[in-house]
Amino acid sequence: MLKQKVIVIRENSQGENQRFKDVNTELEMSKQEFIQKIEMGEYPDYHVQKWEGKNFLRSNPDRNPDNNLK
Numbered sequence: 001m002l003k004q005k006v007i008v009i010r011e012n013s014q015g016e017n018q019r020f021k022d023v024n025t026e027l028e029m030s031k032q033e034f035i036q037k038i039e040m041g042e043y044p045d046y047h048v049q050k051w052e053g054k055n056f057l058r059s060n061p062d063r064n065p066d067n068n069l070k
Contacts, residue, residue, distance in 0.1 A: 006034070006046065006059075017057065031057070 005045035009028065013052065020026065020034045035055055038046050042054045 006043065020057075031055075 005023045006020050007023055009021045009050070010016045010017075010068050012018050018031055020029045020031070022029070034043070034046075034057060038048055039058070046057060046059050046062075049058050063066050
């Protein structure tokens, strides 16, 4: 099974990731859309981390730095 790779395509002026693209399906998503899809189990290779009241999206840890959100 092909690992789902998602990249960041837009950040706000503070560097916070705002828009994402699934490179396998070409689907573009807002941060909230991506969070919902992760929580629904559609992207099992990613998780949501809450810190200081904000949601941050993370790829699940493994030994491959190429599949980190960038």
